[in-house]
Amino acid sequence: MAVVYTLLVLFLAVFVAGFILLVMGAINFDISNSEIPPGVNQPAKLRIVHIYLISSAVVGKILENIGICSQISFVRYMQGWKTxxxxxxxxxxxxxxxxxxxxxxxxxxxxxxxxxxxxxxxxxxxxxxxxxxxxxxxxxxxxxxxxxxxxxxxxxxxxxxxxxxxxxxxxxxxxxxxxxxxxxxxxxxxxxxxxxxxxxxxxxxxxxxxxxxxxxxxxxxxxxxxxxxxxxxxxxxxxxxxxxxxxxxxxxxxxxxxxxxxxxxxxxxxxxxxxxxxxxxxxxxxxxxxxxxxxxxxxxxxxxxxxxxxxxxxxxxxxxxxxxxxxxxxxxxxxxxxxxxxxxxxxxxxxxxxxxxxxxxxxxxxxxxxxxxxxxxxxxxxxxxxxxxxxxxxxxxxxxxxxxxxxxxx
Missing domain, CATH: 3.40.50.1820 (Alpha/Beta hydrolase fold, catalytic domain)
Known part of the structure; x- marks a missing residue:
């Protein structure tokens, strides 16, 4: 039981670390590659939306590289999952x-x-x-x-x-x-x-x-x-x-x-x-x-x-x-x-x-x-x-x- 608990904690730690790295990478990409002009109201909101889209694309690429699904399929799923x-x-x-x-x-x-x-x-x-x-x-x-x-x-x-x-x-x-x-x-x-x-x-x-x-x-x-x-x-x-x-x-x-x-x-x-x-x-x-x-x-x-x-x-x-x-x-x-x-x-x-x-x-x-x-x-x-x-x-x-x-x- 202790082994299972340890593995679960390790898995969660890896997941959280991976999630943090993903978000940080998306934030860095957004700041480095995008420009939000001063005329756009509520620029922070736009950055949040953009970072979410970047993160979806990155996860999709990872899944494509390991053979689970294509990047396009994953992004499509993430965009239309809400019913x-x-x-x-x-x-x-x-x-x-x-x-x-x-x-x-x-x-x-x-x-x-x-x-x-x-x-x-x-x-x-x-x-x-x-x-x-x-x-x-x-x-x-x-x-x-x-x-x-x-x-x-x-x-x-x-x-x-x-x-x-x-x-x-x-x-x-x-x-x-x-x-x-x-x-x-x-x-x-x-x-x-x-x-x-x-x-x-x-x-x-x-x-x-x-x-x-x-x-x-x-x-x-x-x-x-x-x-x-x-x-x-x-x-x-x-x-x-x-x-x-x-x-x-x-x-x-x-x-x-x-x-x-x-x-x-x-x-x-x-x-x-x-x-x-x-x-x-x-x-x-x-x-x-x-x-x-x-x-x-x-x-x-x-x-x-x-x-x-x-x-x-x-x-x-x-x-x-x-x-x-x-x-x-x-x-x-x-x-x-x-x-x-x-x-x-x-x-x-x-x-x-x-x-x-x-x-x-x-x-x-x-x-x-x-x-x-x-x-x-x-x-x-x-x-x-x-x-x-x-x-x-x-x-x-x-x-x-x-x-x-x-x-x-x-």
Whole structure:
């Protein structure tokens, strides 16, 4: 018995020591590699969230190295482990639309008329995220706007490369549109919505459906700090916010490459801009250019980037970055001018800020009505933290309130 007790104490001591080392290592990594600008309110909270994410990644890597599970699988599990109970204000049901898992949220309160329908595509860089990770957000949208919300559990990279996620979101949306009568939704008030990678998917789905005469026309699209292009990772916001949690510049390239090819072999070329030939970039310069970013957004610093040559071999593996279904900012004007009323949320301290600003300009130049809300003290991922274990931020609540106000106005 004494031996068992001794072994137990030893095990606990090793576990505690390992945990302390893990946390200290995560803190050191956070302080050494990240930068939280003075404009971010409650920076300590942001560091706590970031340290938790780093710790999960480190533990996942250890488990991968000893053959228990992959790092990606562990991080996915840690992000979505929390399950919520019954919501007294909502009917919640898991279904499949065209073999795509979806979760439907329907308000219990009676409605005198047909409700709005919101197709929601979660963020996570096409690699992470699930129906569970955005459960709180989808519940809030359904409750506050009294809408029917359909959250889409699309296939993830690198197991399922582009265009798998896009196709799942598109097919689920079309299925919903064709069966709208079963959910008490007004066919004239269907909205696509997504955050980060989900904003990319919402924009791509909206463009694809813009010319369809056999389906209801989308009422609106809501794009929450979307990633919309992969031609230029040296725009002002990418330079200014390259080390700001929760999304580093290098991680954007990592996620894009995982979604495109399932590997990161050409990460350096993407970051330096030598993954797309200069002549191809020049073709899109009217849309993807720092010249289209208002000067006030360059005040925190910007160094113009020189166009670099690209080898044919690299371009062969990267050329699909020019497809609008992957990078919606590159769609032709003939498509863009058909898009529905739009809401775009951007954050000052977000590498993807300029993607949203460039798309805002494209939409407005093509006569699309845009409601733009900019969080001066916001960072990437802040909306998803609105109800995250006491680690919410006032800016995130303001952003979510503005999204709700826009939804209610439709």
């Amino acid at each position: 919520l109970g019954v919501d007294p204000k909502l009917f919640i049901k898991d279904l499949e639309f065209e073999k795509v898992p979806v979760r439907i949220y329907q308000p219990k309160v009676p409605s005198p008329s047909q409700r709005k329908g919101v197709m929601f595509f979660h963020g996570g860089g096409w690699v992470f995220g699930s129906l569970e990770t955005h459960e709180n957000l989808c519940r809030a949208i359904a409750r506050e706007s009294e809408s029917v919300v359909v959250s889409v559990g699309y296939r993830l990279a690198p197991e399922h490369k582009y265009p798998a996620a896009y196709e799942d979101c598109l097919n689920a949306t079309i299925h919903f549109m064709k069966n709208i009568e079963h959910y008490g939704v007004d066919p004239a008030r269907i909205i696509v919505c997504g955050d980060s990678a989900g904003g990319n998917l919402a924009a791509a789905v909206s463009q694809t459906l813009a010319g369809r005469s056999d389906l209801p026309r989308l009422r609106a699209q809501i794009l929450i700090y979307p990633g919309l292009q992969a031609l230029d990772f040296n725009l002002p916001s990418y330079q200014q916010n390259q080390g700001v949690p929760l999304l580093f510049r290098e991680r954007v390239a990592f996620y894009m490459l995982q979604y495109l090819n399932g590997d990161v072999l050409h990460m350096q070329e993407v970051l330096t801009g030598s993954h797309i030939p200069p002549d191809v970039k020049l073709n899109y310069r009217k849309w993807v250019s720092p010249d289209n970013i208002p000067e006030k957004f360059k005040a925190r610093g910007y160094k113009p980037h020189v166009l670099l040559d690209c080898t044919p071999e690299v371009y062969e593996t990267m050329k699909r970055f020019c497809e609008p279904n992957l990078c919606p900012l590159l769609a032709e004007d003939a498509i863009v001018h058909q898009l529905p009323e739009s809401f775009i949320l951007t954050c000052e301290y977000d590498v993807l800020r300029d993607d949203g600003l460039l798309y805002k300009k494209r939409l407005e130049d093509n006569g699309v009505r845009v409601t733009w809300y900019h969080l001066e003290d916001g960072f990437h991922g802040i909306i998803s933290l609105f109800d995250y274990c006491g680690l919410s931020f006032p800016a995130g609540k303001r952003g979510l309130d503005n999204i709700m106000n826009f939804l209610k106005s439709l």
